Amino acid sequence: MNNNSIRVAIAGAGGRMGRQLINAVLQIEGVILGAAFEHTGSSLLGVDAGELAGLGKLNIRVTDQLEQEKDQFDVLIDFTRPEGTLNYLAFCVENHKNMIIGTTGFSDSQKEMIAQAAKNIGIVFAANYSIGVNLVLKLLEKAAKIMGDYSDIEIIEAHHRHKVDAPSGTALAMGESIADTLNIKLADHAVYCREGHTGERPKGAIGFATIRAGDIVGEHTAIFADIGERVEISHKASSRMTFANGAVRAAIWLSAQPTGLYDMRDVLGLNTL
Numbered sequence: 058m059n060n061n062s063i064r065v066a067i068a069g070a071g072g073r074m075g076r077q078l079i080n081a082v083l084q085i086e087g088v089i090l091g092a093a094f095e096h097t098g099s100s101l102l103g104v105d106a107g108e109l110a111g112l113g114k115l116n117i118r119v120t121d122q123l124e125q126e127k128d129q130f131d132v133l134i135d136f137t138r139p140e141g142t143l144n145y146l147a148f149c150v151e152n153h154k155n156m157i158i159g160t161t162g163f164s165d166s167q168k169e170m171i172a173q174a175a176k177n178i179g180i181v182f183a184a185n186y187s188i189g190v191n192l193v194l195k196l197l198e199k200a201a202k203i204m205g206d207y208s209d210i211e212i213i214e215a216h217h218r219h220k221v222d223a224p225s226g227t228a229l230a231m232g233e234s235i236a237d238t239l240n241i242k243l244a245d246h247a248v249y250c251r252e253g254h255t256g257e258r259p260k261g262a263i264g265f266a267t268i269r270a271g272d273i274v275g276e277h278t279a280i281f282a283d284i285g286e287r288v289e290i291s292h293k294a295s296s297r298m299t300f301a302n303g304a305v306r307a308a309i310w311l312s313a314q315p316t317g318l319y320d321m322r323d324v325l326g327l328n329t330l
């Protein structure tokens with residue numbers, strides 16, 4: 058640790074991702090843990106953040122008192138729920154703190170609030186912070202360019218039984234990447250549900266299928282299928298540390314950027330390829 062270290066606050070510190078993020082902050086050079094937040098009423102308030110993550114005492118207590126901690130951090134990493142994110146967003150705008158948003162499941166109007174906030178602070182907003190998934194988003198542009206206007210496109214995702222939103226943010230980002238390349242609106246082509254007598258597959262549909270089971274960390278496949286052949290582009294995450302390491306990398310990168318809205322492809326330099 059040195060005086061130039063970026064001080065990170067973790068929101069949702071007691072969650073599956075929050076605990077991994079505490080771990081990642083302690084392991085990665087250039088960042089230190091400044092604060093750990095949980096929502097009001099959480100049974101984890103007052104618990105030591107290091108002990109929460111199984112790392113021993115850090116003398117940083119989990120709190121819901123943002124105002125009291127505001128001088129302890131430069132950037133807030135949020136993996137919570139949309140309503141939680143929007144509360145933290147208002148606080149960060151008010152107090153000029155950068156934000157890394159990993160939460161998924163936002164409505165269009167909530168996404169617009171994030172975009173508006175990014176006029177005042179730096180925000181990286183990504184449905185998936187793994188390097189591999191962001192590479193996949195780029196590969197999908199290539200596949201869509203070559204096969205997108207004649208093949209049947211389907212996106213399949215699988216996650217653990219506790220996940221509350223569907224399709225996953227990553228599956229939607231994959232759909233957006235394909236739709237943007239084809240110059241179409243995902244909302245006009247997405248098919249999220251099939252049941253009963255559906256009729257034949259409409260040409261140009263982008264289908265989504267969701268699996269929720271056990272402890273699956275996160276798996277995504279995009280299929281481009283024609284008669285006689287199909288291409289499948291897949292990513293499988295086997296540890297949440299891949300997301301946590303990516304989010305901390307984004308926090309370091311964001312500290313050197315001007316105010317604005319970025320995604321993980323900006324952080325990795327993939328948007329200029």
Ligand SMILES: NC(=O)c1ccc[n+]([C@@H]2O[C@H](COP(=O)([O-])OP(=O)(O)OC[C@H]3O[C@@H](n4cnc5c(N)ncnc54)[C@H](O)[C@@H]3O)[C@@H](O)[C@H]2O)c1
Nearest residue numbers: 069071072073074096136137141159160161184185186300
């Ligand atoms: N972008 C990525 O790379 C990535 C990776 C994994 C998970 N996620 C997303 O991150 C989010 C969290 O996932 P998780 O598996 O850690 O979930 P989780 O349920 O284990 O953790 C959520 C945390 O948020 C807290 N929380 C819930 N409601 C809140 C509120 N209103 N205000 C403040 N805090 C609140 C909970 O107490 C908990 O600590 C989900 O939206 C998930 O889809 C994104």
Ligand SMILES: O=C(O)C1=N[C@H](C(=O)O)CCC1
Nearest residue numbers: 161184185220225226227275
């Ligand atoms: O575990 C989750 O929840 C995940 N959510 C993200 C999504 O919705 O895409 C990323 C993968 C893990």
